[in-house]
Amino acid sequence: MNSAEIASLYRKLQLTITEQLEKVDGEAKFKEDTWQREEGGGGHTRVINSGAILEKGGVAFSSVHGEVSEAMKQQLQMEGNSFFATGVSIVLHPKHPRHPIMHMNVRYFELDTGEYWFGGGIDMTPHYVSTRDAIRFHNSLKRVCDNFNPLFYTEFKPWADRYFLLPHRGETRGVGGIFYDHRNEDNTGLRKEELLAFSIQLGELFPVLYGEQVSDRSLLPPNIEELQWQALRRGRYVEFNLLHDKGTKFGIYSGGRTESILMSMPPQANWEYDYTPTSGSEEEETLNLLKSPTNWII
Amino acid sequence: MNSAEIASLYRKLQLTITEQLEKVDGEAKFKEDTWQREEGGGGHTRVINSGAILEKGGVAFSSVHGEVSEAMKQQLQMEGNSFFATGVSIVLHPKHPRHPIMHMNVRYFELDTGEYWFGGGIDMTPHYVSTRDAIRFHNSLKRVCDNFNPLFYTEFKPWADRYFLLPHRGETRGVGGIFYDHRNEDNTGLRKEELLAFSIQLGELFPVLYGEQVSDRSLLPPNIEELQWQALRRGRYVEFNLLHDKGTKFGIYSGGRTESILMSMPPQANWEYDYTPTSGSEEEETLNLLKSPTNWII
Numbered sequence: 175m176n177s178a179e180i181a182s183l184y185r186k187l188q189l190t191i192t193e194q195l196e197k198v199d200g201e202a203k204f205k206e207d208t209w210q211r212e213e214g215g216g217g218h219t220r221v222i223n224s225g226a227i228l229e230k231g232g233v234a235f236s237s238v239h240g241e242v243s244e245a246m247k248q249q250l251q252m253e254g255n256s257f258f259a260t261g262v263s264i265v266l267h268p269k270h271p272r273h274p275i276m277h278m279n280v281r282y283f284e285l286d287t288g289e290y291w292f293g294g295g296i297d298m299t300p301h302y303v304s305t306r307d308a309i310r311f312h313n314s315l316k317r318v319c320d321n322f323n324p325l326f327y328t329e330f331k332p333w334a335d336r337y338f339l340l341p342h343r344g345e346t347r348g349v350g351g352i353f354y355d356h357r358n359e360d361n362t363g364l365r366k367e368e369l370l371a372f373s374i375q376l377g378e379l380f381p382v383l384y385g386e387q388v389s390d391r392s393l394l395p396p397n398i399e400e401l402q403w404q405a406l407r408r409g410r411y412v413e414f415n416l417l418h419d420k421g422t423k424f425g426i427y428s429g430g431r432t433e434s435i436l437m438s439m440p441p442q443a444n445w446e447y448d449y450t451p452t453s454g455s456e457e458e459e460t461l462n463l464l465k466s467p468t469n470w471i472i
Numbered sequence: 473m474n475s476a477e478i479a480s481l482y483r484k485l486q487l488t489i490t491e492q493l494e495k496v497d498g499e500a501k502f503k504e505d506t507w508q509r510e511e512g513g514g515g516h517t518r519v520i521n522s523g524a525i526l527e528k529g530g531v532a533f534s535s536v537h538g539e540v541s542e543a544m545k546q547q548l549q550m551e552g553n554s555f556f557a558t559g560v561s562i563v564l565h566p567k568h569p570r571h572p573i574m575h576m577n578v579r580y581f582e583l584d585t586g587e588y589w590f591g592g593g594i595d596m597t598p599h600y601v602s603t604r605d606a607i608r609f610h611n612s613l614k615r616v617c618d619n620f621n622p623l624f625y626t627e628f629k630p631w632a633d634r635y636f637l638l639p640h641r642g643e644t645r646g647v648g649g650i651f652y653d654h655r656n657e658d659n660t661g662l663r664k665e666e667l668l669a670f671s672i673q674l675g676e677l678f679p680v681l682y683g684e685q686v687s688d689r690s691l692l693p694p695n696i697e698e699l700q701w702q703a704l705r706r707g708r709y710v711e712f713n714l715l716h717d718k719g720t721k722f723g724i725y726s727g728g729r730t731e732s733i734l735m736s737m738p739p740q741a742n743w744e745y746d747y748t749p750t751s752g753s754e755e756e757e758t759l760n761l762l763k764s765p766t767n768w769i770i
Contacts, residue, residue, distance in 0.1 A: 219745075221745045223745070230745075412710060413714060416711060416714035417724055423715070432640045439743035440743065442703070442743075443742075444740045445737035445739060446739070447519045447521070448505065448731045
């Protein structure tokens with residue numbers, strides 16, 4: 175299982191996911207942009223816009239290699255002269271405020287020293303938190319984790335809670351999910367092929383999870399309050415990604431491809447000074463549920 | 473001239489500026505929020521919304537003191553046990569895309585070691601760059617600088633060009649202005665009172681500059697293209713402030729008051745994947761003018 179084979183499986187995963195998401199949307203199609211990186215490698219960025227369900231979304235594949243930069247050394251705190259990295263990233267911003275924002279990333283990294291690791295995760299950011307939907311989402315994630323290692327969910331769920339945190343707001347980004355990084359044979363007991371299979375299964379789960387979240391509800395067209403709230407929550411999404419998300423910041427500061435990294439931005443985001451939801455409202459209920467991580471497994 | 477006197481002059485400056493800006497707007501009034509900081513001090517945040525000219529803006533005064541934290545030590549690269557800091561910050565987001573976003577900050581900082589310094593600046597971010605307006609703006613700034621030190625503009629103009637840069641976009645934030653930091657008697661030859669007077673004059677210039685930019689034009693109501701472009705440019709403003717602005721990042725990461733720091737956010741910002749303006753359009757012309765700093769003094 176060499177790096178080119180892993181990249182090729184991730185590229186295939188990207189195509190599977192976009193095909194499935196087009197079915198979920200039912201109207202819009204992804205458009206593909208291919209780019210090359212001067213220092214080595216490149217990627218295919220697939221974006222979708224103005225769909226029936228998806229207002230703006232992207233599924234990005236990249237496979238890059240080159241010399242280990244100073245910025246990378248600092249981030250990794252490891253030695254190495256050259257690296258190879260490949261992965262798939264997704265962010266979906268739905269049109270309807272009653273549908274959730276959802277994010278996924280699976281990635282593989284290796285150094286010329288022979289060290290390698292996998293990282294990734296899936297997390298969900300509903301504009302309005304529904305307990306039932308959060309429970310279903312987490313139980314599905316746990317099932318895939320349990321297929322590989324009974325400790326994964328126990329370890330990766332709180333990791334997501336710590337990672338997807340806006341300390342300046344005292345809020346979690348959403349209802350969390352799972353997050354993991356630097357996983358290899360040594361710290362999981364799983365062979366490289368199994369870790370790869372885990373990440374592919376997570377990737378394949380993504381459109382299923384998204385489909386579950388948007389399929390079985392008959393929604394009225396959103397009212398103005400719901401749309402305003404969605405725009406403010408999208409503002410929080412922007413704050414997390416630009417102020418706190420290590421992946422985004424590393425990509426931007428190390429000279430990654432800006433448009434692919436910032437495909438995670440919502441189509442529109444609003445800010446209102448010191449906005450406080452009405453007491454007893456659904457908006458307030460959602461904020462309360464984001465004040466601290468919840469155990470969603472029942 | 474002790475720290476309490478400086479704070480009191482800055483507070484007075486805030487009131488003068490908001491009074492003048494209310495005249496510029498002609499309709500909306502500022503509302504004031506007063507907050508206290510647990511570790512010492514507090515501030516008054518004045519915000520304006522839905523005006524005739526100003527869609528969203530804030531003029532914030534703060535005066536805080538306390539122990540020098542680890543984060544502060546790293547930022548300052550200086551020794552000291554306790555600090556005092558006071559200043560006024562402004563960001564204005566106009567309703568009309570043909571009016572500019574404008575920002576100002578003046579601040580004073582001192583340590584218990586006896587060291588003190590001033591920092592600040594004014595910069596302008598037009599959605600559509602007008603050469604005439606940029607020239608007028610820079611010449612006014614230069615006049616105030618020249619009153620104090622003939623080298624100030626020469627030094628502080630390129631400092632703003634370096635500071636208000638979005639390297640990930642290869643763009644300057646706008647047409648720049650002036651920026652300075654850590655200025656004291658040693659590196660300016662000016663006494664503390666003179667440096668304070670410089671910052672007060674800059675503050676008093678701000679509403680005059682803004683008035684100049686919005687007064688003498690008869691504008692048609694914006695069309696849809698202008699509004700879309702404004703929303704995309706506001707997206708860039710968000711990117712700069714959350715990804716690159718040292719002041720914002722330091723405030724957020726060190727536990728400052730989030731709502732006062734993020735009063736700089738626009739009311740609304742949009743993102744569109746890989747947006748490119750039409751060839752030969754005014755939008756393209758603006759982007760070209762932001763590709764590298766310009767000398768606006770003629």
